[in-house]
Amino acid sequence: MLQDRYTLAFRVYPYARSADQDAPAPVRHPVVVGGGGPIGLAMALDLGRQGIPVLVLDDHEGIGMGSRAICFSKRALEIADRYGCGEAMLEKGVVWNVGKVFHDDRQVFEFNLLPETGHKFPAFINLQQPYFERFLFDQIEAERARGAPIEIRGKNRIDAVEDAGDHVRIAITTPDGPYALEADWLIACDGAGSPIRAMLGLDFEGRVFQDSFLIADIRMKSTEFPTERWFWFEPWFKSGASTLLHKQPDDVWRIDFQIGWDVDRKEEMKPENIRRRLDAMLGPEVEYDIVWSSIYTFQCRRMRKFTHNRVIFAGDSAHQVSPFGARGANSGMQDVDNLGWKLGLVMSGQAPASLIESYNEERVHGADENILNSTRATDFITPKSKTSHIFRNAVLDLAEHMPFARSLVNSGRLSVPCTYDGLSLNGPDALAGSPARSRPGSACADAPLEGGYLLDRLGDGFVILTLDAAAPESIEEDGVVARRLALGAADDASGALRERYLGDAASAVYLIRPDQHVAARWENYDEAALRAALRKACGKD
Amino acid sequence: MAKLVTALNIAAPDEFYEKLIRAHEGLSDDESAALNARLILVLANQIGDAEILAEALEACRTPAA
The missing domain is CATH 3.50.50.60 (FAD/NAD(P)-binding domain)
Structure with missing residues (x-):
């Protein structure tokens, strides 16, 4: 059935x-x-x-x-x-950069993601x-x-x-x-x-977190909130132990209320009960439709x-x-x-077939990083002991006046791709003076090029990215082809390529995997070294 | 190892101790706990050094060691 x-x-x-x-x-x-x-x-x-x-x-x-x-x-x-x-x-999609953090009825601080320029995507x-x-x-x-x-x-x-x-x-x-x-x-x-x-x-x-969250997607009829992420710890309107407000397309706002573990889900999901929480938060004069709602719990x-x-x-x-x-x-x-x-x-x-095992190695590494970060955020948002709660509120109290404490406020460390540091497929990091952000294992940072972006030019296969360096147009090693993408100072009006891939180096040769992660890098092209790195990136060593 | 200063490093220890206790005067247990938490955070930021902070945490978790 x-x-x-x-x-x-x-x-x-x-x-x-x-x-x-x-x-x-x-x-x-x-x-x-x-x-x-x-x-x-x-x-x-x-x-x-x-x-x-x-x-x-x-x-x-x-x-x-x-x-x-x-x-x-x-x-x-x-x-x-x-x-x-x-x-x-x-x-x-809705692009947003500004976030505000509140505790009770006070704004603790405001942040701006200040995205780096020269990327195709925000x-x-x-x-x-x-x-x-x-x-x-x-x-x-x-x-x-x-x-x-x-x-x-x-x-x-x-x-x-x-x-x-x-x-x-x-x-x-x-x-x-x-x-x-x-x-x-x-x-x-x-x-x-x-x-x-x-x-x-x-x-x-893993860990089970004993808390539930009520999501309400609402379409505003009488007012609008700005395109910002607002997060309340212990909000004055008492609709949840924490509350998140975020804008989505179609004039829909997403609100997450942290409502505790011992809740009667059926009761909480009744429209009149959802509205009671929303009305306390928004005020009685605000008109809205509930588009969708749900209750979720989670584990790490x-x-x-x-x-x-x-x-x-x-x-x-x-x-x-x-x-x-x-x-x-x-x-x-x-x-x-x-x-x-x-x-x-x-x-x-x-x-x-052993190359498949590197998927396990690399993505377990990624999962552990994500679990670590999300567990830390969860422990900050939903303190598990009285002392943990006291410290959390001490951070929020200090954050209003002391900038250092703002870095401790954790309403979620926003996702960035992990770097496969020290894992099996990585080749040599042999480019003196180069930026750490593009070391082997890292996802390539985008950069603006004449009429487009770097990642578009990298595409799907193995790429030999040369920056002011000589190399053949392609090489084939044991059936796997890597094609060259030749760039240089002339393509780099913004200076982003230099900043993200060269640093103090005069030239660079990067071997880049089909998933746009760096496999290896050198100052100049060396055929034997490149072939060895290509074999390694394909799990052949 | 052992970057944590365990010999006296405060010029006027009795005066500091008196101020510490006085800061808690008239506070409820919860208010005192909150003050302590703020104080720990501010002092930890002042120290900054991850090794010293880790040693201090370890040393205070097992005070008899």
Whole structure:
């Protein structure tokens, strides 16, 4: 029996009977993606754009309603842009820079993200999750029209998964009854409650936070708030132990009330009770409509290992964080970015299967950083002991007059991509005088070029980025090609390339991975060194 | 190791101690706890040095050691 667990915002892949359901034996697919949320759709897009046939199975018929993840980071947008849909997201999204922090009825301080100039994308946009998914889906349709082998099957619920050594057996339920498939690879993008993880009996350990949050998305009718992030600790209006107000597209504001652990969810979700909290906050004269509401709790945890032979976990199925800091969907996008090219090289025989293990190594590193940051924010926002509460309020008291204390106020350290420091795929860091921010393992910082941006020019494959340095136009090492992108002072009117990639060095040669992370860097081109670094980045050492 | 100063470093110890106690006069336990917390944060920022702060935390968590 297939029962919808949520309402759809966009019914974009209605159930249609597949020939696979009438096949005499289970049909084998190269890649099956379990789950059609943002991470599953991005995964399909990444692989499909490489020409790898990918089948997405989702137990619903489209994109779920509800704003949920609303804050998308620069890196997530850059990844989406590599797939072709970042600009559409930016155009729809709300760009914000100013945040205000309040305690009770006092403004403690105000901050400005002051984003560095010379990037195609801002530090963050706010965008309701259904729109984010819709843009990914529209891009899938566009890629399909160009021949990308992506298929999405709605109302196909995965009910059993079995590791069969060199493939995975998958049992599926549809409105027409059950059928079975085989997959060379199964990517589990089925969310924090991952049924696939449960089917395989895998661990998912970490801290449970005993608190609940009530989300209300409201459309203002009589007034407007500015496009800023407002965060209250212990607000005077008593609608929650903390409250967050943030603007979304379509004149919708998102309000999160921290309402405690022992709450009667059904009671709290009654419109009149939600309105009571909102009215206390906004004042009785403000008119609004409630667009969507929900109650959520969260945990900070991850799987011990994200790769289990032919089953690979990505996004919330592999790791879950608190919402403070926008590290959920944003880190899932980085999972996809990391896994896509590796799986592509392994499936085409250009890299050994062991390259997949570097996905586990790098993204576990990323997940740990995100869990650490989000746990710290959670402990600040919801102190767990009387002493912790006293210190938290002492910080807020001091922050009003002493600038140092503002750095201790933690309402979420906003997501930035992690650097894979010291991990297996990194090659030499042999560029004296260069900036630390572009060391091996780091995500490339964008920079403005004549008529465009650096990241657009990097594109999808391995790149030899030369800055005022000689190098061949491309090299091929054991089947893997790296093409040259030659730039220099003449392309760098703003000076951003120098600042971000050269520092005091006179020239530079960077080897950049398909996910736009730096693999290695030198002052000058050395063929043997570059070939060795390319092999290492493909897991061949 | 042992950057933490454990020998006397305050010029007039009795005077400082008196001021510390006097700062808490008339405060409830909760108000005193809040004052202490603010004081710790301000002094920690003044010290700044991560090693000294870590040593101080460790030393005060196990006062008998």
